Amino acid sequence: xxxxxxxxxxxxxxxxxxxxxxxHDRKNEKGYCFELxxxxxxxxxxxxxxxxxSQYHRLVLSWIQAKNPKLSQDEIExxxxxxxxKFFNTLTRHDDLIVERFKHVGALLxxxxxxxxxxxxxxxxxxxxxxxLQERLQVVYDKEVLGLTTEQKVLDQIYWEAELxxxxxxxxxNVTNPLEQKILQYSFEEGLTPIEITEFYPDDFPDVQxxxxxxxRVLKRIRRALK
Numbered sequence: 472x473x474x475x476x477x478x479x480x481x482x483x484x485x486x487x488x489x490x491x492x493x494x495h496d497r498k499n500e501k502g503y504c505f506e507l508x509x510x511x512x513x514x515x516x517x518x519x520x521x522x523x524x525s526q527y528h529r530l531v532l533s534w535i536q537a538k539n540p541k542l543s544q545d546e547i548e549x550x551x552x553x554x555x556x557k558f559f560n561t562l563t564r565h566d567d568l569i570v571e572r573f574k575h576v577g578a579l580l581x582x583x584x585x586x587x588x589x590x591x592x593x594x595x596x597x598x599x600x601x602x603x604l605q606e607r608l609q610v611v612y613d614k615e616v617l618g619l620t621t622e623q624k625v626l627d628q629i630y631w632e633a634e635l636x637x638x639x640x641x642x643x644x645n646v647t648n649p650l651e652q653k654i655l656q657y658s659f660e661e662g663l664t665p666i667e668i669t670e671f672y673p674d675d676f677p678d679v680q681x682x683x684x685x686x687x688r689v690l691k692r693i694r695r696a697l698k
Contacts, residue, residue: 477501477502477503477506478506478509480506482510482516482518482519482522485503485506485507485510485519486507486519486522488501488503488504489503489504489506489507489522489526490526491503492504493526497575497576497577500575500576502575502576504576505569505573505575505576505579507519507522507523508523508569508576508579509568509569509570511523511559512559512562512563512569513568513569515563520559521680523555524555524680525678525680527555527580527583528551528555528679528680530580531551531554531555531583531587532547532548532551534584534587534588535547535550535551535554535587535590535591538587538588538591539591539595544664544666545664545665546594548664548665548666548679548683550587550590550591550594551587552683552687553590553594554583554586554587554590555583555586557586557589557590558582558583558586561586562582642655646689650675650676650685651685651688651689653672653675653676654668654682654685654686654689655689657671657672658686665679665682665683665686666679668682669681669682
């Protein structure tokens with residue numbers, strides 16, 4: 472059942488109502504969660520979407536982990552973020568209103584689950600393509616690189632290390648935002664997972680959502696620079 476007065480309520484009340492609603496049987500729901508999705512998707516309300524991310528992120532991760540228990544925590548986190556992004560992009564691509572496509576929040580969550588499954592399948596296909604590519608590269612390596620002299624191998628190693636140093640220098644020169652610099656250090660130099668970053672540095676990164684948002688910002692800048 473959807474309460475027609477919900478669109479007039481402040482977002483904070485909708486978020487709290489959705490949290491409470493999620494703890495009880497769905498037959499008694501008043502539509503708080505549905506209203507939260509409506510504001511996030513139809514209204515493009517970033518705060519509403521942030522609340523959805525916070526509330527349903529763990530559910531999405533549990534779906535992914537159940538589908539493939541062998542995934543690392545980082546892979547699960549990344550796929551969880553990809554799932555939510557796919558869900559958002561798909562449902563905001565057209566002008567159809569959420570209320571016209573879904574009758575209740577259960578239908579929305581079912582669609583979110585489908586997004587998780589397709590994201591997993593896309594990732595598995597990607598892994599298979601990478602494995603085939605690595606096999607082909609290994610063949611080339613065996614034929615051409617293993618025939619090099621020790622001196623040539625040393626020179627190749629020096630070259631790639633120099634290129635890596637140049638890339639690191641570019642990063643630190645172009646990534647000037649303090650939070651983004653910390654993400655570079657914590658994620659790429661110290662190798663911490665998003666959860667570990669929130670545990671060790673809660674003042675800068677109070678939740679995993681903040682870590683993912685800043686990290687994605689850095690990665691987008693790198694991708695643009697490498698095009």
